[in-house]
Amino acid sequence: MKKIAVLTSGGDAPGMNAAIRSVVRKAIFEGLEISGVFNGYQGLIDGKIEQFQLGSVGDIIQRGGTILRSARCPEFTTEEGRDKALKQIKLHGIDGVVVIGGDGSFRGAYELVKLGVPCACVPATIDNDINGTEFTIGFDTALNTVVEAIDKIRDTATSHERSFIIEVMGRDAGDLALWSGLGGGAESILLPEKAFDVTSVIDRIKQSTGRGKKHSIIVLAEGMMSAHELADILKKEAGVDTRVSILGHMQRGGSPSARDRVIASQYGARAVDSLIEGKRSVAIGMRNHKVVDYNLEEVFMKREKLDLSLLDLAQTLSI
16 A cells, blocks of 8 residues: 545535545555545546645644535446546556545445455544444534524524424434434424324423423424424414424534544544555444444445434423
8 A cells, every 4th residue: 555545525524624634644644645536536537636745734624614625426326437437546556545425425435445446434424324333524513503503593482482493404314403402402303213293292392381481492304304394284283383494504514523623533544544454445433432444335234223312311301
């Protein structure tokens, strides 16, 4: 292993730059050449590859987004597109690739592995939905963004004595909704991993109103349904009038939290180590508070169940 490359792919997540910095500086420390691939797999196909030095990643640890930029790449899903990428890898003398991103990015890396290119994948997605790791880069920052938004919306909800539905991102994973709902003191949290029970939501609103509470916060994972759909259901079923707040892409942006910077630094360094050690198909993650690498194929197995004990706790504390 003499030369490696790093790319970011898929949706951006706070902490990606910290991970890029870690990969680049760890590689140089270990005596490797390191190149950055711009615009994800599309850049790999197009040969947008640039050799990096220590200064190439200076002053980026605190920046959101990704200096390597990201792009969707339908062409890489084709055999022809992957062949183009492989030609560029050989042309630039790249012996291994560090891929920073989510599930789709990992699947792209696995296609490179099948073509004989060693890959180490670093999980970076605010959804926290990568199998095999307890935390992904970006989740903590997004979580804090959502909790701050809940706090601000609660001020308005209290002032106007209204119920609010706050829709958060996460695709089909409820991690962000669950953690932010518990951290923000929401009365109801609705997740894809838990069957929808409108009666329970209505009962909790009425229970809060009955004891004199002037507002109610409902946190909704986007993979469950849209906030407007839920508002219509509550209006139709119980005459409950709600306001809707969809946080959207603001959850992806911003300077990464200290925790995201730390785990991004750990994950990036471990990815480089795994390639140096001769591992050809690995994902990096955290298990029991320790950074580990594991077989990339584990990511594509059935996702481990969400810890719904946190939901039980949230419901207990919001009585």
